[in-house]
Amino acid sequence: MRRNFWLAMVTASMIAVSIAIFGVFLLLSVNVGQVMQNIAGNVEIAVFLEDRADTNSVLSAIKGLSGVAEYTFVSREQGLLDFGQTLGEKDLFLVLAGENNPLPNMFRVRTLDATLVPAMADALRKVRGVEAVDYGEDLVAQLLNMTRWLNSMFLAISLFLGLGAMLLIVTIIRLSVMARQEEIGVMKYLGASNWYIRLPFILEGATMGLLGSLIATLSLGAVYFRLTSNLQNGVLPFLFRPVTEVAALWPIFAFLLLLGFFLGIIGSLLSVRKYLREVRRTA
Amino acid sequence: MRRNFWLAMVTASMIAVSIAIFGVFLLLSVNVGQVMQNIAGNVEIAVFLEDRADTNSVLSAIKGLSGVAEYTFVSREQGLLDFGQTLGEKDLFLVLAGENNPLPNMFRVRTLDATLVPAMADALRKVRGVEAVDYGEDLVAQLLNMTRWLNSMFLAISLFLGLGAMLLIVTIIRLSVMARQEEIGVMKYLGASNWYIRLPFILEGATMGLLGSLIATLSLGAVYFRLTSNLQNGVLPFLFRPVTEVAALWPIFAFLLLLGFFLGIIGSLLSVRKYLREVRRTA
Amino acid sequence: MIEFVEVTKQYPGSKVPALNNVSLQIQRGEFVFLVGSSGAGKSTMLRLLFREYLPSSGNILFLGRDSAKMRPRELLKHRRRIGMVFQDFRLLKQKTVFENVAFALEVVGRSPQEIRLEVPIALAEVGLLDRAKAFPGELSGGEQQRVGIARAIVRKPTIILADEPTGNVDPENAWQLMELFTQINRTGTTVIIATHASDVVDRLRKRVIALEKGRIVRDEKRGVYGYES
Amino acid sequence: MIEFVEVTKQYPGSKVPALNNVSLQIQRGEFVFLVGSSGAGKSTMLRLLFREYLPSSGNILFLGRDSAKMRPRELLKHRRRIGMVFQDFRLLKQKTVFENVAFALEVVGRSPQEIRLEVPIALAEVGLLDRAKAFPGELSGGEQQRVGIARAIVRKPTIILADEPTGNVDPENAWQLMELFTQINRTGTTVIIATHASDVVDRLRKRVIALEKGRIVRDEKRGVYGYES
Numbered sequence A, B: 001m002r003r004n005f006w007l008a009m010v011t012a013s014m015i016a017v018s019i020a021i022f023g024v025f026l027l028l029s030v031n032v033g034q035v036m037q038n039i040a041g042n043v044e045i046a047v048f049l050e051d052r053a054d055t056n057s058v059l060s061a062i063k064g065l066s067g068v069a070e071y072t073f074v075s076r077e078q079g080l081l082d083f084g085q086t087l088g089e090k091d092l093f094l095v096l097a098g099e100n101n102p103l104p105n106m107f108r109v110r111t112l113d114a115t116l117v118p119a120m121a122d123a124l125r126k127v128r129g130v131e132a133v134d135y136g137e138d139l140v141a142q143l144l145n146m147t148r149w150l151n152s153m154f155l156a157i158s159l160f161l162g163l164g165a166m167l168l169i170v171t172i173i174r175l176s177v178m179a180r181q182e183e184i185g186v187m188k189y190l191g192a193s194n195w196y197i198r199l200p201f202i203l204e205g206a207t208m209g210l211l212g213s214l215i216a217t218l219s220l221g222a223v224y225f226r227l228t229s230n231l232q233n234g235v236l237p238f239l240f241r242p243v244t245e246v247a248a249l250w251p252i253f254a255f256l257l258l259l260g261f262f263l264g265i266i267g268s269l270l271s272v273r274k275y276l277r278e279v280r281r282t283a
Numbered sequence C, D: 001m002i003e004f005v006e007v008t009k010q011y012p013g014s015k016v017p018a019l020n021n022v023s024l025q026i027q028r029g030e031f032v033f034l035v036g037s038s039g040a041g042k043s044t045m046l047r048l049l050f051r052e053y054l055p056s057s058g059n060i061l062f063l064g065r066d067s068a069k070m071r072p073r074e075l076l077k078h079r080r081r082i083g084m085v086f087q088d089f090r091l092l093k094q095k096t097v098f099e100n101v102a103f104a105l106e107v108v109g110r111s112p113q114e115i116r117l118e119v120p121i122a123l124a125e126v127g128l129l130d131r132a133k134a135f136p137g138e139l140s141g142g143e144q145q146r147v148g149i150a151r152a153i154v155r156k157p158t159i160i161l162a163d164e165p166t167g168n169v170d171p172e173n174a175w176q177l178m179e180l181f182t183q184i185n186r187t188g189t190t191v192i193i194a195t196h197a198s199d200v201v202d203r204l205r206k207r208v209i210a211l212e213k214g215r216i217v218r219d220e221k222r223g224v225y226g227y228e229s
């Protein structure tokens, strides 16, 4: 009895560890996905107009393009003000006001999807009255590349770990069943039905799985929310802010919980099966 | 034989997983430490001089302060040039040259240690001829705070996980020893010396530990270098660049390797001990 | 009730068959001793009857039903009809003597009341009522063997298969146990015992089936252990 | 050689002692039968001799040395002097018959040549040479028992302790094994056998120590199994 209890505790904590690790990478993947969305939602194309361009004709050209999510007109005066504000020295730029203003009028355009940006920029360059188009080509390309790479890596790792966790759990349960192999044999010989033999193992597996994944999700949740609330008020640029909406996260935690539960049950079923098999004619 | 082999593989892979996780957090901690150092090494105090200040007297005042690592004089002309370059529109600022230049002369001062910055700034404010002192108070304070917090958290987690890994490894080895408990008993009764009995378990433990930690360090290293080389050429601001010098990293990997090795040995010794014990008078 | 039709059992990896072309019939209510030297095939025969194994060739019929054709439910029913005493006891180490015997009843869904009533009776019959709370590891060899017997008889089976049930027991105890088996046999239970206890066999004068190297060499209604008599 | 001085052994948790104030002496080269009903304390006595347990009170002396005072190295030497046949065999399931017997030699550091020479001899003596490659799970009960005996004698110990060594063996085999023990005894080996084989004891007429409920009730130089004779 005591030995079984101890074994069950070991199993539960192993399940907890495996599921927690799996969960860490799932959360990482979700966050990288979020970063990708942030980037997509924040790439702006700056469309600089010629000094004498017809603002309205450019505007209707922009309206005519598909894939535009949002656009704003920024007059050269507004541009100068914004610029001054960014640099934090307002009065420094008063000298540049009026005729001295070196900035052109411009539109800021956002696309529905970050991947549309390059094509959109090309299209805008061809519009009459547009002098230059800029969207920080390198930055966007790099960010997208990196996040895509990270996302696929984290997903791959979490799939890999998820599989590993499954094998681990099944293995541990198998060890625990192996330790009771003799008992199963005796039960079988005493004429116990297969379900009578299986039931305690399934209950044990389910309990251990649930316990383990409960520990995992609770501690993972605690650490994650602690961490993100600190980062949220921190210095990370907006693009890298972590996902914190409970609505987006609870399916993950629920999934982890159910995963442990079902792995416990499936592991038990698989492990017991071997010892329930009756002999064939050859053996 | 086959069963033992299978058990050994499970143990080795469990060791691999535990050590890899432990290693992940160690690496995270090292990287956060690096970020802290980067911040420390990059906080600059901008000392703006009054229009008619005596540059040399300010200079000697700066030289007289303790904790100064480096300083540069930036003339107002140089300042305008730099500014123009930062904004990427050189000719835009030509109008500001000469008498129109709104910038003051200044010194950039670096301290030996980021924590010295606030006191140093105060001291500089009191120097004759200094108009204003600026070092981005909020940003530095936040960055330091966050990295300190992250660093202690990652260290705590890695200690916790290290302990967990140790327990896990010892437990698994104990399971594998338990499965051979009968064999140990028979050996004991046949008059095998304790070292004769222990040796195969120690060898097995050492092999499994080494194998596990080898897998862990190799895959950890591969993923880490793949990841960092992608980040290195990527978009992260200099401050957040990961540690990549082999000189700084190999002790960590060596430590992980040795950890697995010794845990394997210690785990085996601890696990076997129980079954080697002779009975007391009471039993 | 039981019929062996040209049964051969060859264990995988061994060259000579453990049972070689054995045919026999055992009627309901018979009392049969299975004798033969070490390795003759006695345990193999009992294990085939218990359907722990299937024969390599030939057929074993229980109440006309071929053992090889039993479906899972039938197999359960079959095993529940049998009280088996294993040569190596097969007690559960983590259960007490009482629990080990009770287990045979629990497994077939008997009520706790019944268990509380029947288990002490069975234990008393093998003389172990006072050791009910002990674990198998705390028993002497003979005591463990008797727990195995108590577990086999507690369900009042229609067939008792006992493999060397008195090997670890002193002659006096052996006699008491054989007395118990004959008594159970008198109530209509078929009893088949593999044994080396020559004096018991010689004195009881029941049906004796003698095996030698997997073949039946003798089958006598009121037989003895050896050839001498 | 062996001396029990007022030895009592009470297992933890049991009320009555398994051995109760037992005193006796056994000389080098003696052949002793330990008899008594099931649970009388025979195995307990052998296990105390083997120093698997220590007595609860009293002292056991081997060659004048108190078993309770043996240091680890002495204990090793002590166990290496003894060939023990366990009532429950204690064979290693994952090793073949040959390996099980060879293990007793390996453990004390004998050379592979010696092992290749000695193991087949021991196996032949118990009549199991042809089963050398089998695993214990593939042997009959009596065959397993004889492997245990082969393992005990292969080291040519100075003392043989055998717990019910013929319980699973037919009378003919039992005789052969007893023959083997007396033969080994003739070369000067002390032999102590706990047994229920009354006919063997009666016919060999060796020293018989009879236990009853943990006490010595009889100790005769040329004794018999029961009181009858």
Ligand SMILES: Nc1ncnc2c1ncn2[C@@H]1O[C@H](COP(=O)(O)OP(=O)(O)OP(=O)(O)O)[C@@H](O)[C@H]1O
Pocket: C011, C012, C014, C017, C018, C036, C037, C038, C039, C040, C041, C042, C043, C044, C045, C087, D131, D137, D138, D139, D140, D141, D142, D143, D168, D169, D170
């Ligand atoms: N699982 C097995 N695999 C291979 N051979 C086996 C197996 N079980 C038994 N045997 C062999 O089959 C033969 C008959 O074995 P069985 O156990 O039926 O003998 P037995 O008559 O019960 O002997 P004993 O009186 O010693 O118990 C023996 O030679 C034995 O070695």
Ligand SMILES: Nc1ncnc2c1ncn2[C@@H]1O[C@H](COP(=O)(O)OP(=O)(O)OP(=O)(O)O)[C@@H](O)[C@H]1O
Pocket: C131, C137, C138, C139, C140, C141, C142, C143, C168, C169, C170, D011, D012, D014, D017, D018, D036, D037, D038, D039, D040, D041, D042, D043, D044, D045, D087
């Ligand atoms: N580990 C133990 N813990 C508690 N009681 C025990 C333990 N081992 C044996 N006993 C008890 O001590 C008594 C003597 O046991 P022992 O094994 O010495 O008997 P034995 O003479 O060898 O009997 P058998 O002929 O049945 O093997 C028995 O009543 C037994 O139940």
Ligand SMILES: [Mg+2]
Pocket: C042, C043, C044, C087, C163, D140, D141, D142
């Ligand atoms: Mg048998």
Ligand SMILES: [Mg+2]
Pocket: C140, C141, C142, D042, D043, D044, D087, D163
């Ligand atoms: Mg005994």
